[in-house]
Amino acid sequence: MSDLLERLRARGWRLTSQRRVVAEVLDGEHVHLTADEVHARATARLPEISRATVYNTLGELVGLGEVLEVATDGRAKRYDPNAHRAHQHLVCSGCGAIRDVHPQGDPLAALPAAERFGFTITAAEVTYRGLCPNCRP
Amino acid sequence: MSDLLERLRARGWRLTSQRRVVAEVLDGEHVHLTADEVHARATARLPEISRATVYNTLGELVGLGEVLEVATDGRAKRYDPNAHRAHQHLVCSGCGAIRDVHPQGDPLAALPAAERFGFTITAAEVTYRGLCPNCRP
């Protein structure tokens, strides 16, 4: 995590307490928080941090490629700090739990040229849906 | 499309002019309209149709499996009437254009049991991202 702060400083980021707290909240594996959840956890450490700053900081981290934006349900976006290892997501249709998963092969390879309609394709995002052990009937 | 109206009637749907108009607006291939776009087009044919009815009707069509909900960008959901042929989506990062595409193989097969964390997986949604011919620099 301090790696992250170092990288950001190296890119000219001004290291404020607000940004530090947001970066700390987003530390770990299988972290997929909404902006509001990030704000709630950040507030626990820095009570006066504003919603606008959380949104700004998340947007900057996404722009820098340090955090991924994940839209699994059409509701609030989620922020995933695991940006440096390619992965996909497994989502429980019952409780909304999210896990990072690593499918075999390159999902891009499954799309033949004839199905690309002249697009220059750069990424493939896969969302697996199902029921987690706790939600299974 | 009248097939659709027949199927719906057979399931006990009351066939109102509002529902008919929404179903007509959602006719075609590569249709991925937001609820607001559906409302705008429906209003052109039936000026007094309300937003609430458009949302209700779209929700019912999704519940009946006649229309798919697609969340490609964390903004407004899109509604895809092509629900009876399995397909994935190709999205232009520049202009937001969406195409239905048909990758080879079953994306579910790429996820090994060890990566399923005890989930019962029922679906895999793939979003390919890139630039369409018009948006390429």
Added chain:
DNA sequence: TCCTAACTTGGACTTTGTCCAAGTCAACAC
């Protein structure tokens, strides 16, 4: 220690979607 551009703040605003009480009407029975 000072300066200043960059950052943060709170609140207003927008977009997208949901909910509800009251009014309307499609479809069935006759």
Added chain:
DNA sequence: GTGTTGACTTGGACAAAGTCCAAGTTAGGA
């Protein structure tokens, strides 16, 4: 046809998620 009724529609209020801005604050270089 006509009447009846429960399902459907409506407009407006409300909620959730996110954006924008002018004014105040501050990190970090000089």
